[in-house]
Amino acid sequence: MSLNRRDALQVSLGALLCLALPVRAQDLVALPNVATLEELIASFAGNAPTADSGVSIDMEAIAEDGYRVPVTIDAPSAEEVMLIAPGNPVLPVLRVRFGVLAGAHSISTRMRLGQSQEILALARLPDRSVHRGTRATLVVVGGCA
Numbered sequence: 001m002s003l004n005r006r007d008a009l010q011v012s013l014g015a016l017l018c019l020a021l022p023v024r025a026q027d028l029v030a031l032p033n034v035a036t037l038e039e040l041i042a043s044f045a046g047n048a049p050t051a052d053s054g055v056s057i058d059m060e061a062i063a064e065d066g067y068r069v070p071v072t073i074d075a076p077s078a079e080e081v082m083l084i085a086p087g088n089p090v091l092p093v094l095r096v097r098f099g100v101l102a103g104a105h106s107i108s109t110r111m112r113l114g115q116s117q118e119i120l121a122l123a124r125l126p127d128r129s130v131h132r133g134t135r136a137t138l139v140v141v142g143g144c145a
Contacts, residue, residue: 037086037120044082044095044122045130055081055123055133066113066143074106075123075131081107087117088144113137114144 035043041050058072075081083093093111113119118136125131 035091037084037091040082040084040091041122044080044124046128048124048128048130050122050130050132052132054125054131055121057119057121057133057135059119059135059137061136062138062140063113064140066115066139066141068110068143069113069137069139070108070110071119072106072108073121073123073133075121075133076105077125078105078123078131079126080124081105082122083111084120084122085111085113085117086120087115088112089114112143113139114142115139 054075055078056074058074059069063069071083073081073083078098080095080097082095084091085093094107094109096107098105116136116138118134121133121135123131123133
């Protein structure tokens with residue numbers, strides 16, 4: 001089988017498209033890096049008032065190593081969850097959307113914390129209401145440079 005210029009061009013163009021599509025999908029859901037806390041809450045909640053219940057954050061009260069702090073967010077029947085660390089250089093930590101086939105509306109992860117702070121989790125429910133939960137943690141060694 002011989003490879004001509006036209007075939008090589010088609011294969012190259014296909015490879016470039018495969019590389020470009022995931023980047024565009026990430027740009028659609030990218031979190032803003034330079035927003036203030038109030039702007040982040042407003043962008044997530046919109047015009048809906050936030051209730052101080054319905055979201056639980058499970059994490060250690062004292063984090064000896066700020067480079068990897070385990071955290072679990074539980075938000076029953078939530079469609080979307082956003083985790084914010086106001087004391088970090090980049091405030092939003094993660095934003096997760098739960099599909100209709102999600103078995104549990106909770107997520108466990110590890111995050112970096114630069115200093116002692118109060119972590120904030122926002123959850124949007126199917127009725128478009130927004131609930132929030134907070135948890136204070138003391139960081140011994142900061143994880144953000």
